Amino acid sequence: MLAYTAPSTVEEAVRALAGASGVAKVLSGGTDLLVQLRSGRAKPDLIVDTKKIPGISDISERDGGFVIGAATPGAVIGECEALRQAWPGVVEAANLIGSTQIQGRASLAGNLCNASPAADSVPALIAARATCVVAGANGRREVPVESIVTGPGRTSLDRDELIVEFHLPKRPPRSADAYLRFIPRTEMDIAVVGAGVNVTLDAAGVCTDARVVLGAVAPTAVLVPDAAAALIGRALDAAALAALDQAARRACRPIDDKRGTIPYRTKVAGVMARRAATTAYERAGKRR
Numbered sequence: 617m618l619a620y621t622a623p624s625t626v627e628e629a630v631r632a633l634a635g636a637s638g639v640a641k642v643l644s645g646g647t648d649l650l651v652q653l654r655s656g657r658a659k660p661d662l663i664v665d666t667k668k669i670p671g672i673s674d675i676s677e678r679d680g681g682f683v684i685g686a687a688t689p690g691a692v693i694g695e696c697e698a699l700r701q702a703w704p705g706v707v708e709a710a711n712l713i714g715s716t717q718i719q720g721r722a723s724l725a726g727n728l729c730n731a732s733p734a735a736d737s738v739p740a741l742i743a744a745r746a747t748c749v750v751a752g753a754n755g756r757r758e759v760p761v762e763s764i765v766t767g768p769g770r771t772s773l774d775r776d777e778l779i780v781e782f783h784l785p786k787r788p789p790r791s792a793d794a795y796l797r798f799i800p801r802t803e804m805d806i807a808v809v810g811a812g813v814n815v816t817l818d819a820a821g822v823c824t825d826a827r828v829v830l831g832a833v834a835p836t837a838v839l840v841p842d843a844a845a846a847l848i849g850r851a852l853d854a855a856a857l858a859a860l861d862q863a864a865r866r867a868c869r870p871i872d873d874k875r876g877t878i879p880y881r882t883k884v885a886g887v888m889a890r891r892a893a894t895t896a897y898e899r900a901g902k903r904r
């Protein structure tokens with residue numbers, strides 16, 4: 617029989633996960649988990665609903681950066697003006713998830729821990745150097761977002777662990793991010809390719825730091841250091857964009873399915889990376 621608990625502290629949630637006799641699943645918004653329950657793909661013995669934990673659905677500013685509770689819905693993320701100003705790429709990625717109804721529930725923790733290669737918020741979070749706080753029976757640890765997903769549907773979390781919050785660092789001057797995805801339809805579709813880019817410029821408009829991350833072109837989101845290297849030390853000219861495009865293509869290990877062949881996804885990855893870099897660069901240039 618399926619048991620359900622809604623603890624009011626992180627410690628209680630960890631105790632419930634650690635003490636579960638069968639499979640336990642953490643519930644945030646439920647937009648993935650409930651679909652999987654109904655289809656029979658997930659058959660947990662226990663559901664640990666986090667939404668009664670204080671702060672788990674809140675956003676706050678700390679040390680010039682942001683703390684986003686693990687279960688904060690996309691709609692709340694989109695309404696936080698300070699977050700939108702500082703991390704427009706992260707916010708646009710979170711707000712691309714699903715529809716208005718889905719936005720009322722879908723969280724960053726759920727998007728990450730569902731571990732879909734096409735999850736929209738993940739490339740943007742990795743590009744932002746976001747970290748997450750993981751709580752478990754051995755206490756809390758703060759880890760980079762890119763260390764969580766190990767493959768489609770798989771994470772590095774232990775059975776007694778859950779994500780409590782995400783940290784976004786302080787934004788340096790003249791820096792900005794952007795996220796773009798390609799879908800065959802206009803909305804409510806899964807990314808064929810996603811690209812998150814985060815750049816910092818100097819006063820002359822030369823890129824001094826960059827992170828480029830691709831989604832949906834490999835078993836997990838891919839951080840592409842060669843693509844970042846194509847941007848760093850240059851203004852965003854045609855040569856930099858061409859080098860970025862090539863580096864993005866080289867990083868692709870996509871699947872071949874009805875939504876896109878390998879050559880198609882690979883080509884689109886270069887295009888998405890260029891466009892996301894152009895938007896991030898333009899945004900950063902306005903922050904002088």
Ligand SMILES: Cc1cc2nc3c(=O)[nH]c(=O)nc-3n(C[C@H](O)[C@H](O)[C@H](O)COP(=O)(O)OP(=O)(O)OC[C@H]3O[C@@H](n4cnc5c(N)ncnc54)[C@H](O)[C@@H]3O)c2cc1C
Pocket residue numbers: 641642643644645646647648649650651666686687712713714715718721722723724725726727728729730734735736737773777778779780804805806807
């Ligand atoms: C109609 C529809 C459209 C969608 N469109 C998109 C889209 O465009 N882009 C996209 O990326 N996704 C999309 N999704 C998928 C889904 O909405 C997102 O992945 C969403 O962010 C999941 O968040 P959630 O809070 O609902 O997760 P949940 O369903 O609550 O959880 C998902 C998984 O994460 C685990 N989990 C949840 N919280 C935690 C935690 N704190 N710690 C550890 N593990 C946790 C759960 O156990 C479960 O395995 C769509 C889904 C639907 C139904």
